Amino acid sequence: MTARRIRITAGSVSADALLDESATARAVWDALPLAVAGQTWGDEIYFSIPVKAKPESPRETVERGDLAFWPPGTAFCIFFGPTPMSQGDEIRPASAVSVFGRIEGDPGIFKKVRSGTTVRVERA
Numbered sequence: 001m002t003a004r005r006i007r008i009t010a011g012s013v014s015a016d017a018l019l020d021e022s023a024t025a026r027a028v029w030d031a032l033p034l035a036v037a038g039q040t041w042g043d044e045i046y047f048s049i050p051v052k053a054k055p056e057s058p059r060e061t062v063e064r065g066d067l068a069f070w071p072p073g074t075a076f077c078i079f080f081g082p083t084p085m086s087q088g089d090e091i092r093p094a095s096a097v098s099v100f101g102r103i104e105g106d107p108g109i110f111k112k113v114r115s116g117t118t119v120r121v122e123r124a
Contacts, residue, residue, distance in 0.1 A: 004029050005124035010113040017103045024053045024069050025100040038119040043081025058096035065107040068097035080107035
């Protein structure tokens, strides 16, 4: 299969990401393009998307730069550092998420994004 690359733009910040081969990634890909007001929670941006996906290899902690789907909120999540649930250096979502992709480059650029900023996700 060909690589599924996406571009995420939030205000003046833009980053490319690569989706994996999971069913969750396919469902997100099929829902693109999206433009939704994002919310922040620590060093995470999240926003509800029109995707229904069952938990797929759910994880309680993630890595910096991971993209994940949070089933309880049908939310697309961008992780770029600790959240209010994190302990020490870990990055901990509110509850288990399905990781489906990864930011290419420095995900720390998303620290500039504030709640309410429109986040655009499109095929690259």
